[in-house]
Amino acid sequence: xxxxxxxxxxxxxxxxxxxxxxxxxxxxxxxxxxxxxxxxxxxxxxxxxxxxxxxxxxxxxxxxxxxxxxxxxxxxxxxxxxxxxxxxxxxxxxxxxxxxxxxxxxxxxxxxxxxxxxxxxxxxxxxxxxxxxxxxxxxxxxxxxxxxxxxxxxxxxxxxxxxxxxxxxxxxxxxxxxxxxxxxxxxxxxxxxxxxxxxxxxxxxxxxxxxxxxxxxxxxxxxxxxxxxxxxxxxxxxxxxxxxxxxxxxxxxxxxxxxxxxxxxxxxxxxxxxxxxxxxxxxxxxxxxxxxxxxxxxxxxxxxxxxxxxxxxxxxxxxxxxxxxxxxxx
Amino acid sequence: xxxxxxxxxxxxxxxxxxxxxxxxxxxxxxxxxxxxxxxxxxxxxxxxxxxxxxxxxxxxxxxxxxxxxxxxxxxxxxxxxxxxxxxxxxxxxxxxxxxxxxxxxxxxxxxxxxxxxxxxxxxxxxxxxxxxxxxxxxxxxxxxxxxxxxxxxxxxxxxxxxxxxxxxxxxxxxxxxxxxxxxxxxxxxxxxxxxxxxxxxxxxxxxxxxxxxxxxxxxxxxxxxxxxxxxxxxxxxxxxxxxxxxxxxxxxxxxxxxxxxxxxxxxxxxxxxxxxxxxxxxxxxxxxxxxxxxxxxxxxxxxxxxxxxxxxxxxxxxxxxxxxxxxxxx
Numbered sequence: 293x294x295x296x297x298x299x300x301x302x303x304x305x306x307x308x309x310x311x312x313x314x315x316x317x318x319x320x321x322x323x324x325x326x327x328x329x330x331x332x333x334x335x336x337x338x339x340x341x342x343x344x345x346x347x348x349x350x351x352x353x354x355x356x357x358x359x360x361x362x363x364x365x366x367x368x369x370x371x372x373x374x375x376x377x378x379x380x381x382x383x384x385x386x387x388x389x390x391x392x393x394x395x396x397x398x399x400x401x402x403x404x405x406x407x408x409x410x411x412x413x414x415x416x417x418x419x420x421x422x423x424x425x426x427x428x429x430x431x432x433x434x435x436x437x438x439x440x441x442x443x444x445x446x447x448x449x450x451x452x453x454x455x456x457x458x459x460x461x462x463x464x465x466x467x468x469x470x471x472x473x474x475x476x477x478x479x480x481x482x483x484x485x486x487x488x489x490x491x492x493x494x495x496x497x498x499x500x501x502x503x504x505x506x507x508x509x510x511x512x513x514x515x516x517x518x519x520x521x522x523x524x525x526x527x528x529x530x531x532x533x534x535x536x537x538x539x540x541x542x543x544x545x546x547x548x549x550x551x552x553x554x555x556x557x558x559x560x561x562x563x564x565x566x567x568x569x570x571x572x573x574x575x576x577x578x579x580x581x582x583x584x585x586x587x588x589x590x591x592x593x594x595x596x597x598x599x600x601x602x603x604x605x606x607x608x609x610x611x612x613x614x615x616x617x618x619x620x621x622x
Numbered sequence: 623x624x625x626x627x628x629x630x631x632x633x634x635x636x637x638x639x640x641x642x643x644x645x646x647x648x649x650x651x652x653x654x655x656x657x658x659x660x661x662x663x664x665x666x667x668x669x670x671x672x673x674x675x676x677x678x679x680x681x682x683x684x685x686x687x688x689x690x691x692x693x694x695x696x697x698x699x700x701x702x703x704x705x706x707x708x709x710x711x712x713x714x715x716x717x718x719x720x721x722x723x724x725x726x727x728x729x730x731x732x733x734x735x736x737x738x739x740x741x742x743x744x745x746x747x748x749x750x751x752x753x754x755x756x757x758x759x760x761x762x763x764x765x766x767x768x769x770x771x772x773x774x775x776x777x778x779x780x781x782x783x784x785x786x787x788x789x790x791x792x793x794x795x796x797x798x799x800x801x802x803x804x805x806x807x808x809x810x811x812x813x814x815x816x817x818x819x820x821x822x823x824x825x826x827x828x829x830x831x832x833x834x835x836x837x838x839x840x841x842x843x844x845x846x847x848x849x850x851x852x853x854x855x856x857x858x859x860x861x862x863x864x865x866x867x868x869x870x871x872x873x874x875x876x877x878x879x880x881x882x883x884x885x886x887x888x889x890x891x892x893x894x895x896x897x898x899x900x901x902x903x904x905x906x907x908x909x910x911x912x913x914x915x916x917x918x919x920x921x922x923x924x925x926x927x928x929x930x931x932x933x934x935x936x937x938x939x940x941x942x943x944x945x946x947x948x949x950x951x952x
Contacts, residue, residue: 317851318846318847318850320845320846320850320854327905328905330906388687389735405734406734406738406739406742407836408735408736408738408739409736409738409739411837411838411839412735414848415839415847415848415849416848418848419847419848456795456798458798464840464841465787465835465841466840466843466851467856467857468788506737506794507742507794507795508741508742509742511738511795513796515650516648516654516657517648517749518646518648518745518748518749518882518885518886519647519886520647520648520649522796522797524650526797527797530797533798544738552848555849575656575658575660
């Protein structure tokens, strides 16, 4: 059941070479009669996952359920798939842990805040894509972040996700032992997103490192938490070191997102807007309207790339069809 | 503004000796004109926090927003404070990060899943209680967990919250340096909860150590995640070691809850029901109804203790009043 490197899989052999399966790496799944994706309120014996999700080519994840619903409405419009009467039902309506929406080839899923919360969701999402036999899936995290040396509203596409000591790694504890995982992301996809921003010309986008922390207050050197044992100078020194190491924004989910997507061969990108410049402050004092407009930027950027990729694959499909049709006559 | 040990505070001097303030430990808060509790959508300049929350004596927190709404409905009935027409509005309705409900002296707040998610909430909750000038606050985490060597449905009141190597500590990274914090909880409160369970006689409750992990699948030795590189025997050996060290259940928030409540002098307890015995399986195969009834047990236990504590303090108040009234005649 786990067609990773070194595994063979019957289904894989029937696929075109260009198709890339979503990998699980767990031999135990073979022996399971059913698989309950508990935090999605979905399961292999209760839902026809290939029928529900087999056509998914793009997954977009973000912390807030409201934002992920707003994304599905936005992308439906962009892809001309919207139905004025459509309600875009929450596929995970039976639970309040995560929210999930789908339109055509695009799935939108919320993940809450922090590494553990997104990790639970990704374990179940990767199994869902695997059970649904999805191929060639691209995944984006769209989020908010604190910026370093950037105008608020700037979008950062992550080059490398680094930890609080600026190293590109994720430490995970498995059976009490620390395992270190790579947090590499797809550089080609990051470049494509940067190009989309140039095409759009609506807002500034940069490629930079993203620091992923376990805490929003003390973990990000904020001075406005319930506890703070360091000075303003300590904070500034730390953020300066982060900037000098290449960090351009700070959030709380990118490292495990990068690590798990890499393990499962999902082409992945992290696209976060900066809501403030952390070297100038800690509190989010911009108006609700301004913050809301900033939060739409990662959606616009990712929406533009999805549209572009679908148009390209449609052209390729047309071209393939023409080649096939022309073949007998040449 | 931070009346911790070694600090003096004018407000404190006017309090009775028996009253205990909720502490922040952050000298920087003094210099802030406003404090925006961003993830609650509340703030000191936009809301009258003392008027809204000054009477809070009990805070109950849990992962799921639905469960925290259900708790406020339940406790309203228990304390005979329910209004059949009441809607119990979500105080944080302007955001979807957390949900918050209040009835009389009881506040109910959701915290999502995992240490980072509950830590953000607790930073803002502790500041909220501080700004509202609350005193003598007791806080409970009610949650779900995997059990070890216990019948599913057993409630575990946490003695010590331990990490994945069974040590009672929380490692936090602050300015890139690892800081170790104690995860001690109030033993008297744990004993009182155990006594409540005996009074009720409705379900089994034990006091035991709770292992707090960063991941639900690999971090808890599950065999059913998207990735698994260990055997069934490795899993059983690890869980046996956990059991032998005193661990009776596994969840994902107790360590930072214990550490932050200790730092802020909040009397705290963790009360989680076990949904399955992890030595017998990984998947949650019980019916929705059974799982739902299990999840009500921590609510019932904590609700019973809150009622008992309020009755005791009411008796003390009556007694005090009598003493005062009788004083001139003796």
